[in-house]
Amino acid sequence: MTKKHSFYGILLAIMCTCALDSCTILMEHSVSKELICPPPPTQNCYPQRYIGNSIDTSSINKERFLKIERVNGLDNTIIDEWNISFLDKDNIWTTASAGGQQVLRKIDIEQETDIKEIIPQQYEESGAIGFLTGNSQYTLAAYLPGTAFSGDAGIYLTQSKLDEITIKKEIPPSELFHWDSHPSLSPNGKILFFSSDRNNTLRGTELYVALKGENWSKAYNCGRFINSNCDELSPFITKTGHTLLFSSSGHNTIGGYDIFSAEFNPELLEKGILADDSLMIENAFGRPQNIGSPINTIYDELFPSSPSPRTDTLLYYSSNQYAPNQNYAFDMFVIHPAYSYDSSIFIAKSDIIKSAFKRADKLDPRELITVEGKIVDEKNRKPVRGAEVTSLTYPNNEIIDQQFTDTIGQYKIKVQINKPVQITAESDKLFFNTITATFSAKDSNSFISEPLTLPAILSMRINFPLGEYQKPYIYVLDSNGFETTIQWKDAIIRLASNLLKFEKNIGSVSLTGHTDDIGSDAFNMDLGKKRANFIIQTLVKLGVPSTLLQAESEGEHVLPSKRNGESLDLFRKRCRRVELIKEIK
Template identity: 35%
Template sequence: MIRYLLLILLPLFFVSCMTKLTKEKEVNCPVVEILCQPEQWSGMAYDSSYEVNKFLDSYYTFEKVNQINSIDNEWALCFLDNKKTALVYDDAGRQRVMLARMIKYNSGTLESGLGIPVSGHAGSMSVNKDKIIFSVSATEGMIGKSDLYEGTLSGNYIHNAKSLGKKIHQNEFTWESQPALSPDGKVLFFASDRKVGFGDTDIWFTIKDENGDWVEPMNCGSHINTGCSELTPFVNSNGKKLLFSSAGHQTVGGYDIFESEISDEFWSAVKNKDLDKLKNPDFFFSKPKNLKPPLNTKFDELFPSSPSDADTLLYYSSNQDADKASFVSMEGGFDIFVRKKNVTKKETSKPDLAKKDIDFNVNPDIKLDEPKIEIVKTFTLTGTVYQAVTLTELDEAEIKVKKMPDNTVFKEVKSDKNGKYSVELNKDVRYEVTASAKDLFFETASIYVDMLDNIKELKQDFRIPEMLTLRINFPTDVYDNPYRYVLDSNGVETIQTWQMQLDNLAENILKSKDKIKVIVLTGHTDDIGTVNYNLTLGKRRVDFVKAELVKRGVPEEILETKSAGKSKPLIKKENEEMEMYRMRLRRVELSKILNN
């Protein structure tokens, strides 16, 4: 059964028939020409068993990546360097991006969200130094349309984002997505359903001209593209291979991952900007090779990527375990997998003592000590806890350390009379550290130190506020189904879920509930919509927060809710993108009114 139609239904990555577009679309869309006729793969699967591989110089292992998969879809890892990566995932019906760090080849830890100043489903991306190409698909209006953008990546934010322009985007109906830059950043591969292709979606490429602008895209040709769909291109770090997913060629089933050799002549033509030669791509790309089972399965394998050499370390997504979805296993839908090449350690042959060229005149006084690298596995987290407004040092402030991602309490300490605290933590572990104080609210920080970092002490001060701002990230017009992670003061996702933040808030309130007369919760919205509409929306969102606090044991009678709607906007920062500004505007502010 041809399963390539499965993913065409997904809003960002694939396009299906759309109505209410133009008469041309309405007439042509239902008429489907049967072009996709894949052959069944019939090779020999790779045997990953130890009994076979122990005799080989190298062998592959295949496994699921730990700590970054969830019961929802994890689509792709887009590496920013050897350890840092962007994870594309699903959240409440929308595709979003989180930055993560690979602790080991088979496990990672989330670090923060990524500020993308373009509204819509966030797609995959490709980075060359600080330049980033990314895709965004519309969530309103022209559903299914996807565009490519470029910008500058700084920290966890994309600056100066702009569309790649009309040469790349053929018209207002086409879908361009899944960018892949060459190692030198001079060639951009991407997937598109633009006309004059071989199938539903093809892989195309463009190069930069003398002015640094992208030229008219060229199809990768019949060696790469088929009458089916080709998607998710990736260029290996040495520029020698193009990896991609296809529902055509010879497949195990669904979408499989293939690799094609890129000839040196291709890079020569790129260097010389020989567009006429580049328009004959079959000379440059070899016929693709299926990466075969167990990497490819009867399900779908997508988004090949690697921080280095794809033959050594290859990441990809697959829905092969979709039927195992559960909150216990934290898997389901599409998950991230990794193929690792392991080199077998062979015994070196002993020297032939009979050889005459061996020098036996060794000075016995010379000692050849191998250099020892001391790895310190712990570090000390220190700092001072202040009152946020007066900056007064707070004694007896509680510092609670939770180990992530399992959200279990690791240690608890209190600040001394000078507001100082100190706690020893382990490296290569992500912690959530929360400081709270009597009659005030709390502040939380995410802490992580790499095992190879020689740091012995890390400073983290806390400023505990009198008024707390909850930045639960609600989708537009939604009040009872937030996105997974809360936002920071810049409108970028943190790694703290909204449930975790409300757990902390409820615990904070319950510790001093006898002193609290009332807690006032005020809902704020962005500037879109009428005054009355936003007053209602703000009230519904703040009532949602109230209901969640009551579930956590907070007495309902001390919670007072109201809505300011869009009447009290925050000051827009200089050069702040409107999308990020509106995310900051959606918030709930809390203040405590104490007895006496």
């Protein structure tokens, strides 16, 4: 039996749930799903077998490894859990189904694998709602009005307030008498992907895309690279804005529905939509790649999502792998980083020379444009004069151009088009900061709207195991507590380079260690001091004079404010930090 016939009873059953189809809303669970929903169409669906690489989740002799677990609280044996929608840090929702009804709930994530609280959604509208996307200011959802024709789900603009979602109106990419569902908005809110059966029932469900300007454009089929003769479902645009994850029963699968990843060019996609050019839209996508086992199994994996730009290290998804032949078999899973400690802390002054940025060779002048921007003090927003600004290729960190800001903090610098570029800046009185952006040819001579801010206080979130102070985890965290691609050694080398460059202007640098709220006050004061001293010892190894550096501790006395809906695990990760302040001569 092919996947199409083995899962389609669930697909058009769950897709009637998943798809918000009214045929399931009032039916008892005991009724056969084949009777609740129409039979599957006859499709020429013959996916190839995936024989590619697997994701390495082994932990043997590793400082950091990936681990797959079911999400505690979203593994209920009487509910099908479909997806998690991350609108904002404190606005997270999950869509599920039980007893023939769609269930939308707000959740509070305790840590990556645990749900702290589930708040059922209350709304006045009759019908079914789910699969939220966007943010708290602009939220879309799939919705099936109670009076609609069977299967006529659409995409609706909603209003999100606290624990309530209110339906406002259907947006134009939706079409009457078609099933349009699983919306996913790009981070900038301009590009919408969704799944639909509008094209040809013999091809099942396919992915479509629309563009938001003053008004929404019509919807365009994503083309033959993305859509197969089988079903494509549950698109998700990652935080990078140029990677599309989705589920498919076609292409090359391990079995059932697998999760795929495809890169796309947002600028080319937008241009194709504005030009009404289907071929240009199709060519904006790269070839989909199966993300591999053990995420994908011989069963069904659907609805990928993540709050992190690094979906290779934090990804939520739904799967029926634990009970594929049972009702209510779908649970939420997560792949996330787990750690041992970094057993190698050797670092030397020569590492600064090795890490120095190299100038990029053989850049095509036709791929370079000039952009303008401004550098300001993060605290008082005043312009920073004489700051050094560097544009770098990403992720190779090769220099494209270097300039200095003028008397009003502005700069002009060359960048590469159609590829990610980092713009980094630093100064003697402040520390450094970096932004990553992708520019197109039309951005030539444009002004970057948001100034790059340089901090007077630098927070280094080098993450340590509980109670540890000299064996950090490999990767530093960002201000939200998520793992970055920057290793702790590289972060300290970057800091040392900045201090050595402006050494003559620096009177002293104070380093203050902070801890989370676990442990006694005395223990945490001592632990904070030890962590600050660990950074100092490493900086001295890199050539920074010890006379410039002073260690202090606040322990758990200066905790950051806990954000609404923030997990306790993320909050405590943000607490553990070492803050640096320069005193200028």
